[in-house]
Amino acid sequence: MSRRKGSFGSRMFDICNIIFMLLIGVIMLYPFLNVIAVSISSNDQVMMGYVAIIPKDLxxxxxxxxxxxxxxxxxxxxxxxxxxxxxxLTLGLTALLAYPLSVDDFKGKKAITVFLTITMFFNGGLIPTYLCIKNMGLMDTYWVMVLPGCVGAYNVFVFRTFFQGISKELRESAYIDGANDVVILFRIIFPLSKALLATFALFTIVGTWNSWFNALIYLSDQLKYPLQLVLRRYLFNAADSVTGNMDQAMKMQMQMMRVNMKSVQMALIVITMFPITIIYPFLQKYFAKGVTLGAVKG
Incomplete structure (x- = not known):
């Protein structure tokens, strides 16, 4: 039998793989379509449970x-x-810390590596972190949502490992031509690390976009709230609508527009996930390549 046609077992294996992947695709796509359908369906159709993945009464x-x-x-x-x-901050500070650790003749490399390794397994916990941020004057500021998590030990080790995989001859040639480490990092290392930078940029964007707990405990000014806390407020309004404690102004607006709180929640979810849905396709080619780039060299 020709190898190109394949055996009966291999064909059945391919068919089973296709069916399995289609099922996984349907399972992942159904909630997405359901959220969109509910968000643009009328109050009556949603309340009666007639909306699945096809909008009813737009x-x-x-x-x-x-x-x-x-x-x-x-x-x-x-x-x-x-x-x-x-x-x-995450890409910049992580690269600035990882690059010296990737250079063989950097003094203090072992001590810094040990210190970073310890932070991967032990941390102060929630209360000491809260007190630290409070004493630093970051409470209820924009910086509290950016600075605390901008440098992670795991990220540093992945960056370092990737930088070590870049040919040393490139750096040596740059040294001979009179370039310093800053020039080498920004003119040589960064252009060769596009996949790595794009991958961690995507991780950082998604993590920041979905973050709500830090804002919940560190922010009191509503004007500084991220989108996830506003979504949380709408979730509480949904609970209030069940108990009858819902804000009357919002209740009147919903009645005028013939929508219920569930549709409002779904609409906000669609608005929330829209930017990530748009960004991911542009970074996908880097993401697929960059996921394993940190394992080039042990």
Missing amino acids: NFGAYQLVLKDPLVWRSYLNTVLYAIGSVI
């Missing part, structure tokens, strides 16, 4: 209600600023 009132809330726009801007600031 109604965009939920989006109108959400987009009229000034706190949503403010939190959206805050989250974008937090994400951009986290990416810049």
Whole structure:
């Protein structure tokens, strides 16, 4: 039998793989479609449970209600600023720490590596971290959402391992031409590390975009809230609508637009996940390559 046609067992294996991947795709896609369908369906259809993945009786009132809330726009801007600031600081500071550790003749490399390794396994805990941030004057500031997590030991080790995989001859040639370490890092190392930088930029953006707990314990000013805390507020409004304690102004607006709190929640979820959905395809080619780049050299 020709190898190109394959045996009956190999064909069955391929068919089973295709069916399995289709099932996984359906399982992952269904919640996404359901959220969109509920967000643009009328109140009656949603309340009766007729909406699955196909919208019924189209109604965009939920989006109108959400987009009229000034706190949503403010939190959206805050989250974008937090994400951009986290990416810049995380990539910049991590690279600045990892590059010296990748150089063989750097003094103090072992001591710094041991210190970083310890921080991977032990930390002060939530209360000491809170007290530290409070004593540093970061409470209820924009910086509290960016600075505490901008350098991680794991990220540093991945960057270091990747930098060690870059040919030493390139650095030696640059030294001979009169370049210093800063020039080498920004003109040679960074251009060769696009996949690594894109991968960790995506990780940082997604982590910052989904972060809500730090904002919950460190921020009291609503004007500094990220989008996830606003989503949490809408979730509490949903609970209040069940118990009858819902804000009357919002309740009247929902009645005028013929939507319920579930549709409003779904609309806000769609608005929340939209930027990540747009960004990922542009970084996907780097992401697939960059996931294993840190394992080039042990």
